Every structure is written in C-alpha cells, then in structure tokens.
Amino acid sequence: MKKLFFPIFLVLILLGFNAAAxxxxxxxxxxxxxxxxxxxxxxxxxxxxxxxxxxxxxxxxxxxxxxxxxxxxxxxxxxxxxxxxxxxxxxxxxxxxxxxxxxxxxxxxxxxxxxxxxxxxxxxxxxxxxxxxxxxxxxxxxxxxxxxxxxxxxxxxxxxxxxxxxSYAAIAENTFLAPNKTPLSTFSIDVDGAAYSNIRRYLNNGGLPPKDAVRIEEMVNYFDYDYPQPSGADPVNILTEIATAPWNPQHKLVKIALQAKKIQTNRLPAANLVFLIDVSGSMAQPNKLPLLVSSFKLLTDQLRPEDRVAIVVYAGRSALVLPSTPGSATTTIKDALNKLEAGGATAGGQGLEMAYKVAAENFIKKGNNRVILATDGDFNVGLSSDKEMETLIEEKRKSGIFLTVLGYGMGNIKDSKMETLANKGNGNYAYIDNITEARKVLINEFGGTLFTVAKDVKLQVEFNPSKVQTYRLIGYENRLLEDKDFNDDRKDAGEMGAGHTVTAFYEIIPYGVKSSFTPSIDPLKYQENKILGSNSSSPEMLTVKLRYKQPDGDKSKLLQKAVLDTSFPFSGASDNFRFAAAVAEFGLLLRQSEFKQGANFAQVIRLAQDAQGKDTEGYRAEFIKLVKSTALLAKDLLSIENTNKFNEKK
CATH class of the missing domain: 2.60.40.1120 (Carboxypeptidase-like, regulatory domain)
Incomplete structure (x- = not known):
C-alpha cells in the first residue's frame, strides 16, 4: 500500500494539483x-x-x-x-x-x-x-x-x-491530405471562443465535455496573442511561423495568424444595438437570466451618448420593452433590464423578426447596426426551423444589420443552432458561463465583439508537394469551403472585429518522413506516376492567400504571402506559438483524437507554463489550472472505461 501511495502522491505534486481542495x-x-x-x-x-x-x-x-x-x-x-x-x-x-x-x-x-x-x-x-x-x-x-x-x-x-x-453538431476531424492530389486547403476564418468557455464549464463542474463540443480552433482563438498590428491600408495582416510539432518532433507545425486593426472605443462608429433577450421558462435559472441581466449591465456601462439601445424580449410572444434609447441613459436601460422575468414558451423566430424591425427603424448610416441575441438556444414556437431563421438572418445582413449571439446556462444549450445563427448573421458567438466571461466578451473585447472591420474573410493555402508529403488542418471542420468558393464573392465567410486575432495550425509531414498517416496507394496504370524530390528548386513550403471585404463592401480584396520551408525546434518558437500549440494539444486530448500521437496532459501543462508570458487578465493561468484538474479527472474516467470493457469481455 505504501509503495502505491508514493507514486500517486508524486504525480499530484508534478501536476501541481491541490488534492486537499x-x-x-x-x-x-x-x-x-x-x-x-x-x-x-x-x-x-x-x-x-x-x-x-x-x-x-x-x-x-x-x-x-x-x-x-x-x-x-x-x-x-x-x-x-x-x-x-x-x-x-x-x-x-x-x-x-x-x-x-x-x-x-x-x-x-x-x-x-x-x-x-x-x-x-x-x-x-x-x-x-x-x-x-x-x-x-x-x-x-x-x-x-x-x-x-x-x-x-x-x-x-x-x-x-x-x-x-x-445539442452539438457532429465533427468529423480533418485528415492528412497529399498536396499532389489536394494542393489547396480553403476555409472561412473563425473568431468565436464559445467552445472554450463551454468546455471550461463542463470541466469545472467535474465532468468531461462531449467530443463534439470541443472545437479546437475556438479553444485556440479564445486567447489573446501579441501579434503586430497591420501597418498598411488593409484592416488585417498575415503572420506565419514554423516549428516542430510538440506531439511528434518528426512533423512540423505551421501557424497562420491574422491580426485585425485595433480601434479605440471612443473612435468606433456610433452603435445602434437591439438587445434580443430570451425570457422563456427555460431561462429561470441563476446562471441564465440573472447572469444575462448582469452581463448586459456591464455592456450598458460601455455605451456612449451617440450609441442607442432598444430591448426586445421573447417568450410565448415577443415584445418591445424599451424603445431605442441613448446610451447615456444608463439608469433607464438598467431599470428595463431589472424588470425582466422568465416564464412561457420560446418564440425565438418572432423575437428575431421584431428585433430586426426595430434595428431597421433606427438604422445609423455608416454606424454599427447590430442585434445581440442572448439565449440558451431553444426555439420552439413560430419561426423555429433552422432554415427559416437562417434565411431571415441572411436577408437582414444584406441591409447592414449584423447579429451577435450570446449563450447562457447549462443542460439546454443548443450550441449548433446558436453558432449557425451567428455565422449567417455576419457576427460572432460567445458562451457566457460566469460574470468574468461576460466582462471578457463585453468589456475587454468590446470592439471586437460589436464592431466588424473585415467581413467574409477566407483563407486558402497552397502546399508545395516537393516539401510537404501530407498536411492536416487542425480544427475548422465546420468552416471548410470548396476551393472554388475562395474567389466567389457571393460566398459567405467569417468576420473579424476590431482587434480580433485568428490563429490556425497545419500539421505537416515533411517529404520523405515515414508515417502511418501517409496513405499507401498503388502506382497508377494509365497516368504518369510523378514523384517530386525534396531537392526542388523552390524554397517555399506553402503560399497563404486571404480575401476580405470592407464591412459595407461587396467586392473582396486579395492578400497573399509565401512561406519558406524552415526547420526550428519547438523550444525556439515564440510564446504565442508555443502557448497556442499547447491549447491545440489539449483539444486533441479532449477529443480523444486519432491524431493526438504523443500528446499528453503533463506536456500540455509544461508547454503552457513555459509560454505563459504576459497574462494581464489571468486567462492563461486559468487554462493551466484547468488542464491540471482535467488530467486527474480524465485518468479516473479512463480507469472506469477500461474496467467496463474488462467486465463486458467476461
């Protein structure tokens, strides 16, 4: 017994886990x-x-x-x-x-x-x-x-x-692709961080999240990264970095990052906001309507005299409880919020229609016109099918009225529906699990959450087959586009708000590296079997292309950047790179990904601690604590799962 106790105690000490708590x-x-x-x-x-x-x-x-x-x-x-x-x-x-x-x-x-x-x-x-x-x-x-x-x-x-x-949309993980067969990788950017705060809620409550709740790109993009600001006329710039992959040093990890231009709050265009608030019976829980009201009070304190706010609520029916009011009337706005009570069915579609109508009646030309929907995601009366609501939102975004979605509560979250509505509405989606998260989304990231600087932002990466044997995009499964969509300005894509960052990782298997992920295909009989050697004259590994539109524009602009094939150890990468990679590795573990390879919780903790860097708000420190507790929880659940499998065999 004594021999068993000491290793367990040592593991807890190494993880920094306070078992006594x-x-x-x-x-x-x-x-x-x-x-x-x-x-x-x-x-x-x-x-x-x-x-x-x-x-x-x-x-x-x-x-x-x-x-x-x-x-x-x-x-x-x-x-x-x-x-x-x-x-x-x-x-x-x-x-x-x-x-x-x-x-x-x-x-x-x-x-x-x-x-x-x-x-x-x-x-x-x-x-x-x-x-x-x-x-x-x-x-x-x-x-x-x-x-x-x-x-x-x-x-x-x-x-x-x-x-x-x-409910969560099913995710089929991206696989490794060969550039001689699939040279292009095209996807819409994603700035949402809802998946991270949602899985944090699961983990803090003592359980592991469903695999499909784990969207790795949203985990990575939850955190702030110190990227250089755009220096030219474009509101966004492209940044890249390459190092070895921490979970397989024979592979390379390519980081492609975007930084949107920061704008001081006092320089943002005037805002015409409509708070669309779910007050149905399912919201009558402490972590729903009361937290929602506290969140919107925080947002109200950020408003300026030139901003305007209206409040629409919906339950069994929708109602305008506050007509468009100047942002300086904080007492009036907060009084209206304080009077909200939950009860009734969920006529979400009817509420959306009324909110857009109010936003249109108070439209500010060249301003920030936006509906902010706050709900647990349930819509069951009236205009409720996903297709009907998507059609309405797509129609309204053409008029310049965008949509932000804030999710609240637990046990009833319709994650896939809320994410879809935000995507179709040229907005973003955040999950608010506590008042600290509300402060992050509605105060610290006020400009990024509520003001778009570039819309329909798409990325397309072309890989050099003489340098890249196979590649895999980590995450963004529900943001993939067809290659032809990149040049099609009619195709919707993601939006970037003021100061937003986007980070994406590609895992690269270099030419000549043996791997079980590289498909074995017999030589072709009727076509030339051309093999490109790693000594190709081009020093480039890949080229990144980006398209974006101005918030009120219809024609996209192209930016591109060639990336040289380099070889740097992971330890020599920037703090931004190493911390983001640690978050991605954590996501691989939570998803129990078939591509996790040598990933493990102890390594995630070490990598994140070494790259914590400047952490003014403490989000990175919180992440490290979360991984430590998850390591212990996952070990216990795995032990139970193995016991069940053993009993089933018996």
Missing part, C-alpha cells in the same frame, strides 16, 4: 429492483455548481469541493434523491420510478411546498413537510410558478425543471 466521488446509478443502469441522471452538489450526467452504463465521476456534504440525483420519471457523501469516495445509487408514468412527458416538473420554496433550485427530496416530488406529466407552457391543486392540494407551486437536452 477537491474530492472525487464515483459510482453507478441503477433502477431499483432491476439493477438496470440509468443513463442521463443529473448528479450534482446542492448548489448545482458541480454537475455531471451518468453515461450509458449508469456510471458517473464528479470532482467536488471538500465542503460539499451531499449529492443530488435527478432524472425525469424517477424520484430524486439527496444522499450524504461524508467519508465516501464510492456512492452507488438505486432510483425508483416516479408518479404518472403513463402520461406523455412535455416537461419535468417539481411539486414543492411553499415553505420549501427557498430551496426549490436544489430539486432535492427531503423528509418532513419540505418534501419535493419529481413527477412526469403535462406541464403548463408557462413554466414559471403556477398554482396546481389537483395533486397535493392548495398552496403548492410548480417549478419548471429541465433535463440535459444540450
């Missing part, structure tokens, strides 16, 4: 009487600040603060439980079916005695008069508190409760 609880949830695993049970501490869901085998692993004394177990159709975890590391739970299972489920609801209403958010089952009962059945579309006498008598309230219905 956290404790791990794991177990299996089954159905009572049948021992059938229950999938999708929400396991959380009392406050709900840490929560995970059971997997297909009913297993869960959660990291908690030492002060946490109890765990809650909730799932639609089952009686909730609240159990002590004092002096426990393993907690197996049996749950019994709840009431009224014969009725169709439209919403999970909780019947709570009025005296226990203060604890309603915990959704727990306790003894005595403060009992909470989870039932299934038809729920009123008004998801706020409603009188409900037919089950338990007078004085009972219904509190809406939502299961885990988060």
């Amino acid at each position: 956290l404790k791990k609880i794991e177990g299996t949830v089954t159905e009572i009487g049948h021992k059938k695993p229950i999938t999708g049970v929400r396991v959380s501490n009392i406050s709900g600040s840490k929560q995970v869901w059971t997997d297909k085998d009913g297993h869960y692993v959660i990291l908690l603060e030492n002060g946490d004394q109890e765990l809650c177990f909730d799932k639609s159709g089952y009686l909730s439980q609240r159990l002590s975890i004092v002096k426990k590391t393993i907690l197996n739970v049996q749950m019994s079916l709840g009431m009224e299972q014969h009725e169709p489920i439209m919403n999970e609801i909780s019947i709570i005695n009025q005296s226990a209403q203060a604890n309603a958010s915990n959704m727990v089952l306790t003894k005595g008069p403060q009992k909470t009962i989870m039932i299934r059945g038809l729920a009123s579309p008004n998801y706020g508190q409603k009188k409900y006498d037919s089950h338990l008598g007078m004085g009972m309230n219904i509190i809406g409760h939502y299961g885990n219905t988060e």
Whole structure:
C-alpha cells in the first residue's frame, strides 16, 4: 500500500494539483429492483455548481469541493434523491420510478411546498413537510410558478425543471491530405471562443465535455496573442511561423495568424444595438437570466451618448420593452433590464423578426447596426426551423444589420443552432458561463465583439508537394469551403472585429518522413506516376492567400504571402506559438483524437507554463489550472472505461 501511495502522491505534486481542495466521488446509478443502469441522471452538489450526467452504463465521476456534504440525483420519471457523501469516495445509487408514468412527458416538473420554496433550485427530496416530488406529466407552457391543486392540494407551486437536452453538431476531424492530389486547403476564418468557455464549464463542474463540443480552433482563438498590428491600408495582416510539432518532433507545425486593426472605443462608429433577450421558462435559472441581466449591465456601462439601445424580449410572444434609447441613459436601460422575468414558451423566430424591425427603424448610416441575441438556444414556437431563421438572418445582413449571439446556462444549450445563427448573421458567438466571461466578451473585447472591420474573410493555402508529403488542418471542420468558393464573392465567410486575432495550425509531414498517416496507394496504370524530390528548386513550403471585404463592401480584396520551408525546434518558437500549440494539444486530448500521437496532459501543462508570458487578465493561468484538474479527472474516467470493457469481455 505504501509503495502505491508514493507514486500517486508524486504525480499530484508534478501536476501541481491541490488534492486537499477537491474530492472525487464515483459510482453507478441503477433502477431499483432491476439493477438496470440509468443513463442521463443529473448528479450534482446542492448548489448545482458541480454537475455531471451518468453515461450509458449508469456510471458517473464528479470532482467536488471538500465542503460539499451531499449529492443530488435527478432524472425525469424517477424520484430524486439527496444522499450524504461524508467519508465516501464510492456512492452507488438505486432510483425508483416516479408518479404518472403513463402520461406523455412535455416537461419535468417539481411539486414543492411553499415553505420549501427557498430551496426549490436544489430539486432535492427531503423528509418532513419540505418534501419535493419529481413527477412526469403535462406541464403548463408557462413554466414559471403556477398554482396546481389537483395533486397535493392548495398552496403548492410548480417549478419548471429541465433535463440535459444540450445539442452539438457532429465533427468529423480533418485528415492528412497529399498536396499532389489536394494542393489547396480553403476555409472561412473563425473568431468565436464559445467552445472554450463551454468546455471550461463542463470541466469545472467535474465532468468531461462531449467530443463534439470541443472545437479546437475556438479553444485556440479564445486567447489573446501579441501579434503586430497591420501597418498598411488593409484592416488585417498575415503572420506565419514554423516549428516542430510538440506531439511528434518528426512533423512540423505551421501557424497562420491574422491580426485585425485595433480601434479605440471612443473612435468606433456610433452603435445602434437591439438587445434580443430570451425570457422563456427555460431561462429561470441563476446562471441564465440573472447572469444575462448582469452581463448586459456591464455592456450598458460601455455605451456612449451617440450609441442607442432598444430591448426586445421573447417568450410565448415577443415584445418591445424599451424603445431605442441613448446610451447615456444608463439608469433607464438598467431599470428595463431589472424588470425582466422568465416564464412561457420560446418564440425565438418572432423575437428575431421584431428585433430586426426595430434595428431597421433606427438604422445609423455608416454606424454599427447590430442585434445581440442572448439565449440558451431553444426555439420552439413560430419561426423555429433552422432554415427559416437562417434565411431571415441572411436577408437582414444584406441591409447592414449584423447579429451577435450570446449563450447562457447549462443542460439546454443548443450550441449548433446558436453558432449557425451567428455565422449567417455576419457576427460572432460567445458562451457566457460566469460574470468574468461576460466582462471578457463585453468589456475587454468590446470592439471586437460589436464592431466588424473585415467581413467574409477566407483563407486558402497552397502546399508545395516537393516539401510537404501530407498536411492536416487542425480544427475548422465546420468552416471548410470548396476551393472554388475562395474567389466567389457571393460566398459567405467569417468576420473579424476590431482587434480580433485568428490563429490556425497545419500539421505537416515533411517529404520523405515515414508515417502511418501517409496513405499507401498503388502506382497508377494509365497516368504518369510523378514523384517530386525534396531537392526542388523552390524554397517555399506553402503560399497563404486571404480575401476580405470592407464591412459595407461587396467586392473582396486579395492578400497573399509565401512561406519558406524552415526547420526550428519547438523550444525556439515564440510564446504565442508555443502557448497556442499547447491549447491545440489539449483539444486533441479532449477529443480523444486519432491524431493526438504523443500528446499528453503533463506536456500540455509544461508547454503552457513555459509560454505563459504576459497574462494581464489571468486567462492563461486559468487554462493551466484547468488542464491540471482535467488530467486527474480524465485518468479516473479512463480507469472506469477500461474496467467496463474488462467486465463486458467476461
């Protein structure tokens, strides 16, 4: 036992992980009487600040603060439980079916005695008069508190409760391609950072994110990089750097970066903003509407007298709660925000139509005209299909009204829908998991979030087959374009706001390096099998081409830069390069990528620490702490997964 303890203790010390501050609880949830695993049970501490869901085998692993004394177990159709975890590391739970299972489920609801209403958010089952009962059945579309006498008598309230219905678009990772067959790589840029803050929420709650929630390009682009500003008339410039790949030193890593021109806030054009706020029943949680209101108050404090703000809300219907008001009227704007309450269905399409109408009525020529949609992403009444909303947004962006999307909350996030809406609306998408993130997006990055300096920004990279055996774009899977789209000005692409940076990595297998990722293809019978040697006369590895349009323009401009084939060790690369590569490596691990090769958590931590550099806001330090805790969590989950596979074989 002593021999085992010391290596584990040493690992924790090397990771810099404060084991005394956290404790791990794991177990299996089954159905009572049948021992059938229950999938999708929400396991959380009392406050709900840490929560995970059971997997297909009913297993869960959660990291908690030492002060946490109890765990809650909730799932639609089952009686909730609240159990002590004092002096426990393993907690197996049996749950019994709840009431009224014969009725169709439209919403999970909780019947709570009025005296226990203060604890309603915990959704727990306790003894005595403060009992909470989870039932299934038809729920009123008004998801706020409603009188409900037919089950338990007078004085009972219904509190809406939502299961885990988060959705993410499937990602098929980019593979290695041979430049003699596929010489061009074309994609739209992405400045969003939503994926990083979303997976941070998962990890801070003690669980790993779904693989498809991990978009590596958004993780990399979440962070600030100290790139040189554009020096000419163009609002964006191209920067490149090459070094060995940290997860495979035989491969090279090429960084292609863009830097948009910074503009002082007081020099930004006047803004015509419409806050489009989701006040449906699903927003009645502390990390949704209350956090949303606090976020918009921060934004309100950044407004100038020449800026204007209107507020449109939507639930069962949409309404204009504040007509267009000067930015100097901060008290009026904040009073309108303070009066918002959640309840009702989600007529998101109707809200979009009204918001765009208000923005058009107050349009500022040469100004920043924008709708800012804040929601958990659920649209289920009226104009709700993705295609209908995309068509509306595409139509409105032509008039110069852009769209920014801010996501809030957990358990109900419609990530793929929100990202799509922002892309179609010539805007960006951010996920707000706490007030610190709201400050980052709406204060620190105010210009980049709300003012576009270049639209429809596309990149196309041509590779020299005499230098590059195969290449792989890391991330950007949902931003890929056909090669012909690069010169087609009708094709939509990403936008860059003032001061925004974009970073993309290509992993290169140099000519002559043996690799399992290089496809083995028999020689062609009817065509010449031409092999280019590495001694080609051209010293260039690749050429980067960029197209962009002015925010109010329709014709693109071309920029390009040739990149010489060089060989630098990873340790000699810039801090920007090394830190961004560490973030990309972390993404490979979270995705359990088939291309992760020698990637590991210890290396990510070391690389990030060595390249932390200037970290004024502490985002990089936070990243390092996040990787440390994830390393321990991933090890535990892998151990459970291996045990399950062993049991299945038996």
